[in-house]
Amino acid sequence: MEMLLIELNKDSETPLYEQIYQQIRNDITEGKLVVGEKLPSKRKLGEFLDVSQTTIEIAYGQLAAEGFITSKPRKGYFVQEVGELAYVQPTEEFKFTAKEVRKELEIDFSPGKIDTESFPFAQWRKYAKDTIDESSSHLLLLGHPHGDVELRQEIAKYLYHSRGVDCSADQIIVGSGTEQLMPLLIRILGPRAKYAIEDPGYPLTHHVFFHNNREAVPIAVDMEGMDVQALQQSEATVAYVTPSHQFPTGTVLSAARRTALLNWAATHASNFIIEDDYDSEFRYTGRPIPSLQGMDKAGNVIYVSTFSKSLMPSLRIAYMVLPPVLLKHYEEAFIHYSSTVPRLDQHTLARFMADGHFARHLNRMRKVYKRKLQLLTDSLQQYAPKITFSGDEAGMHILINVRTDENEDSLTKAALTQGIRVYGLNEYSKVSKSSQPSFLIGFGGLADDRITWAVERLMKAWNIEKR
């Protein structure tokens, strides 16, 4: 045969193997290469095109996998009959590319970012590697719909020791995120449940009420957390709260409010508290506060948390602890459901936890975030009293208040023009909009040596000078 006419563009973003693959495929579908024709050997074509044999191997492999060519042992590669394939000739040039590219800003004070530099990659890789093994071939099949028991037991142990949550593994439902678990919870709480949400509060979970056609009453949050008196006067039957580190204000629910909230829940069998403990692992000052679930005597608290902050947001593993009265409903309602969490990941995590690596990682990260927080507050303090902050006892973000004549919108825009993203508090409020500009300042994703610089940049954008 004649040498194939293949033109390679080594500056193109399309990988070389893809270019080779595409051109041979076109030659076949257009009939330039006829059935039975022998292709040049990998070595020959590689030399001719001045690319590695591996590149040719990938291109040929792809063509063979898709049935354009076949490989005959010790003979070579031959063009196959394409008519046999469900091959649909494109009417227009094929469009693989996705359009969106998310603009990365120079400084992002997002409260959702974590420190990615300190993640124990070597250990996680080891546990993942050990889990993906022939001896675990049963893990390819579906596991328990609530999550595999090995993981649920580790979560139960962890919750018990670190958060005072009193539950058995049976009560735990593992899911792909709080947003994935909430609709299931909403369904078993029934159509007559009315929800109280914190205002300001967490938009991701609040949207779920709306999407599931449930009424959600915003209840104001003050320096002690949710206003339980307002809750009592409302018609709500289920209160969704973030007691350890209120999102977004950073407030810790006071002891008096905790008692009041638990008493409110205990007054009616249909009253429940959803305790979202999303970043409770990171607490820097004062005595750790046990979970509401651990204080609950009436069995009316649903505890919800996630590994998003403690390990990585992209892991997509969260869980809820159901009180026994709801567990039965759950089992009945979702008998046909499979767990949405990949089973190999569940076991990687379970083994990582069982060997103590999770606890060690948390201890390490607590120090990492405490250091970042210190750098952040040290920098901000230089701009007092124009800048004050709160919510610094726990978590990965604080709240700053800005004393200025400008409003939140104009400050957000001013920051953005300098490549800085900040998150105005009013974005998280439904009713209780504040006139004084306040912003969430997430520090989890900022490198230590950038924090002071980032604060200075932001203050410059806002024309606020050191005192």
Add this chain to the structure above:
Amino acid sequence: MEMLLIELNKDSETPLYEQIYQQIRNDITEGKLVVGEKLPSKRKLGEFLDVSQTTIEIAYGQLAAEGFITSKPRKGYFVQEVGELAYVQPTEEFKFTAKEVRKELEIDFSPGKIDTESFPFAQWRKYAKDTIDESSSHLLLLGHPHGDVELRQEIAKYLYHSRGVDCSADQIIVGSGTEQLMPLLIRILGPRAKYAIEDPGYPLTHHVFFHNNREAVPIAVDMEGMDVQALQQSEATVAYVTPSHQFPTGTVLSAARRTALLNWAATHASNFIIEDDYDSEFRYTGRPIPSLQGMDKAGNVIYVSTFSKSLMPSLRIAYMVLPPVLLKHYEEAFIHYSSTVPRLDQHTLARFMADGHFARHLNRMRKVYKRKLQLLTDSLQQYAPKITFSGDEAGMHILINVRTDENEDSLTKAALTQGIRVYGLNEYSKVSKSSQPSFLIGFGGLADDRITWAVERLMKAWNIEKR
């Protein structure tokens, strides 16, 4: 200090490190070990208890991680002040264990099982290992809500070449399973959509309509697939179909019905077809049939598929291809949602596909399943005409009809008493219950050398003899 009194039960199911951990923890919380007391070295305690130093290390590590003891470099382990911790003393003995143990039967003809022996563990492990790397630390953060573009591009390529699906990566939404994607789809199809479902059909997806308060009209399935005339006469606006290998009958939607179905969809802008192509990768006879999506000119087909059959059910990666008209609605409705699929898994899969391993794996598995199917039908043929079968052109299950005076229920029970699980067709039917007993016979999860034996066992349980 005195030697700790630790009693180990080497026959217990509780691991040794857990026993050691528990007993030391109890001694600390009960005050038997006082604050500041030094624990024996790992070597000493290991020798004394006759266990490995690693076992002691894990126990001490757990105690240290939870703050019961601290390690001072080159000095040893010391009991810590427990009052500092959010440690809640249990009122009753703690219950870690989950109760349920799923009974495994000797023979399970489940249609949901795959061959786990042929999975390319070594390759998958390599790609997972390469993905979990410091250089990919950005993958710890949340990615694109529709799934990362690298994976969506690979899916688009694959669908185009193997199924004739014509789409760009933009149109693809990656999710944790068809059941997870369907509620999202139902929401954007609006409250006025009425669904037509196949009868008999797939209970997992059908339940989703019920759970989302949507009307679902059962439409009978015959030897050509869904009865499109009945569909036309119904009030349904959205038809949910499995055209490549109808679940559970195994029927392939005939060419005439395909055209009729597409024409039905094209008559109204609010008519849609949901094409669930769940096991189309495995087709054994005849020409591959391209997807409805590829034949669709009106843009009314939503293509849905999964990696559950082609890779593993527990991977929890599925996807849907939205026509442009729905894509906009989707983006507006779910702006706050994160993808539920772990990002490291997305990239492991994307790279595995990009390097041609997925296509190669499918080719290999097609042969594996074809061989299993052959063994199954060869065995069953010996029991003709009492046993007949259909639906053997594709997929991982066939349908058998049993000529007998007994009904499905009694045959199911007869099999069960012999440790054999079979799946009666009427379990999947809402309206069109059949009087002749029919069963789904899944063969994906059965080892080659067990298939003939399993069929013989089943026939013996049913008192059906070879002709």
